Amino acid sequence: MSGDTREKIxxxxxxxxxxxxxxxxxxxDIAEEAGVAQGLVHYYFKSKQQLVIAVLFDVxxxxxxxxxxxEAGATxxxxxxxxxxxxxPDAHTLYIQLIGVGLHDKEIGAGIRENITQERGRVESLAxxxxxxxxxxxxxxxxxxxxxxxxxxxxxxxxxxDPEFNADEAVDALAAMSLSAVxxxxxxxxxxx
Amino acid sequence: MSGDTREKIxxxxxxxxxxxxxxxxxxxDIAEEAGVAQGLVHYYFKSKQQLVIAVLFDVxxxxxxxxxxxEAGATxxxxxxxxxxxxxPDAHTLYIQLIGVGLHDKEIGAGIRENITQERGRVESLAxxxxxxxxxxxxxxxxxxxxxxxxxxxxxxxxxxDPEFNADEAVDALAAMSLSAVxxxxxxxxxxx
DNA sequence: CGCCTGTGATTGAATGACCAACCAGTTTTG
DNA sequence: CAAAACTGGTTGGTCATTCAATCACAGGCG
Numbered sequence: 001m002s003g004d005t006r007e008k009i010x011x012x013x014x015x016x017x018x019x020x021x022x023x024x025x026x027x028x029d030i031a032e033e034a035g036v037a038q039g040l041v042h043y044y045f046k047s048k049q050q051l052v053i054a055v056l057f058d059v060x061x062x063x064x065x066x067x068x069x070x071e072a073g074a075t076x077x078x079x080x081x082x083x084x085x086x087x088x089p090d091a092h093t094l095y096i097q098l099i100g101v102g103l104h105d106k107e108i109g110a111g112i113r114e115n116i117t118q119e120r121g122r123v124e125s126l127a128x129x130x131x132x133x134x135x136x137x138x139x140x141x142x143x144x145x146x147x148x149x150x151x152x153x154x155x156x157x158x159x160x161x162d163p164e165f166n167a168d169e170a171v172d173a174l175a176a177m178s179l180s181a182v183x184x185x186x187x188x189x190x191x192x193x
Numbered sequence: 194m195s196g197d198t199r200e201k202i203x204x205x206x207x208x209x210x211x212x213x214x215x216x217x218x219x220x221x222d223i224a225e226e227a228g229v230a231q232g233l234v235h236y237y238f239k240s241k242q243q244l245v246i247a248v249l250f251d252v253x254x255x256x257x258x259x260x261x262x263x264e265a266g267a268t269x270x271x272x273x274x275x276x277x278x279x280x281x282p283d284a285h286t287l288y289i290q291l292i293g294v295g296l297h298d299k300e301i302g303a304g305i306r307e308n309i310t311q312e313r314g315r316v317e318s319l320a321x322x323x324x325x326x327x328x329x330x331x332x333x334x335x336x337x338x339x340x341x342x343x344x345x346x347x348x349x350x351x352x353x354x355d356p357e358f359n360a361d362e363a364v365d366a367l368a369a370m371s372l373s374a375v376x377x378x379x380x381x382x383x384x385x386x
Numbered sequence: 387c388g389c390c391t392g393t394g395a396t397t398g399a400a401t402g403a404c405c406a407a408c409c410a411g412t413t414t415t416g
Numbered sequence: 417c418a419a420a421a422c423t424g425g426t427t428g429g430t431c432a433t434t435c436a437a438t439c440a441c442a443g444g445c446g
Contacts, residue, residue: 005395005396020297021294021296021297021298022216022293023215023216023294024297026430026431026432027431027432027433028430028431028432036396036397037396037397037398038397038398038399038432038433039396039397039398039399039433039434039435040395040396040397042432042433042434043394043395043396047432047433048431048432048433093296096292096293096296097293097294097296097297098293099289099293099350099354100215100289100290100291100292100293100294101214101216101290101293102354103214103286103289103290103353103354104213104214104217104290105214109354112354113354113355116350116351116354116355117355120351140366142359142362143359143362143363143365143366144366144370146348146351146358146359146360146362146363146366147344147348147363147364147366147367147370149347149351150343150344150345150346150347150348150350150351150363150367151340151343151344151347151367152343152347153343153346153347153350153351154342154343154344154345154346154347154350155339155340155343157292157309157343157346157347157350158309158313158339158342158343158346160296161292161295161296161302161305161306161309162306162309162310165339166335166336166339167339169335169336169339170336170339170340170343171340172336173333173336173337173339173340174340174343174344177337177340177370177371178370198421198422219404219405219406220405220406220407221404221405221406229422229423230422230423230424231406231407231423231424231425232407232408232409232422232423232424232425233421233422233423235406235407235408236420236421236422239407240406240407241405241406241407
């Protein structure tokens with residue numbers, strides 16, 4: 001029954017963390033939510049950070065968005081993202097919070113950095129496919145991925161900070177900007193100083 | 194000498210908060226950095242949150258980016274942003290962190306929400322000017338502003354999380370996407386459900 | 387079959403540290 | 417001399433982590 005308990009602690013940690021926030025969540029809270037003794041949490045996780053990282057990986061699974069390849073895949077991903085924004089605010093809330101915490105916590109920061117790099121990589125390969133479909137120069141794929149993934153993070157942030165924010169239209173605008181423009185003239189791309 | 198001390202506490206709070214992070218910063222740390230007694234901090238600020246909000250407003254001043262109007266203003270703003278990313282990582286680090294904290298702290302959340310709404314408003318009015326210059330439909334200005342400001346936040350996040358991230362090319366891509374495309378075909382903008 | 391024993395799971399209390407907020411009192415200033 | 421600025425110790429609480437002690441349950445052995 002070992003793996004079971006471990007899993008239960010992770011789930012409970014997710015529940016409590018996304019409800020109360022990182023700095024208002026104690027190991028005791030998590031143990032109570034899971035219905036186990038406080039000490040057991042440290043039996044499975046060396047430290048609070050280790051537990052939070054396990055939760056982070058769990059959260060990332062909940063936010064996968066890629067279901068197809070090429071231009072259709074991109075369109076689908078944007079649509080999936082719109083759905084996630086409506087259905088998983090708890091996961092997004094926690095994710096944004098851990099970004100902040102990770103800026104000053106080495107372990108959590110490494111987890112976040114890995115995740116962001118990986119996600120941007122997926123966007124980049126999607127961008128590369130689209131540019132190939134259109135027989136365009138694939139060079140700007142990396143930069144586009146940086147901007148598009150930035151848009152995704154930023155829309156997430158705005159939606160979580162302000163529920164009134166019209167995320168759907170922002171996602172549509174981001175999709176249109178990234179899909180229709182594709183950099184007709186090759187402006188930009190010079191690095192000053 | 195009152196306003197002077199108050200200012201000094203805010204500056205010191207900024208220094209310590211951006212260095213150590215919100216949950217690793219105590220009033221005592223801030224008082225020490227400012228060279229005043231612990232109690233004085235609470236003399237000027239009712240609570241830790243009130244102090245942090247004062248710091249937040251101070252930080253926002255450091256990140257103003259708008260120097261001109263219309264299309265030239267937008268280009269300039271993107272360039273200014275690139276410079277800020279290089280010169281004020283401390284302010285950005287703190288800002289991102291407070292976004293996370295604000296998700297579960299009413300007072301700080303209200304400050305962040307106000308700031309984001311206001312910034313997006315400025316982007317929107319810039320977008321509206323550009324669409325007018327091009328004699329295009331001004332309707333999508335709000336959605337574009339949401340996506341562009343999202344890009345700004347997201348690039349900030351990626352740069353702070355990972356110093357290796359090429360922010361310049363991402364900003365250039367975002368600028369190109371938002372300035373050159375401007376939504377030729379009117380796809381998107383339908384709200385499902 | 388009943389007993390024993392070793393191991394991993396689990397408990398809850400103890401530890402040592404820290405913190406925000408408060409306040410009684412002192413110094414400075416106008 | 418009063419009000420404002422300032423001090424630093426106290427309070428009541430919380431926290432992550434540790435640990436000695438139990439529990440459940442396995443298989444081995446008589």
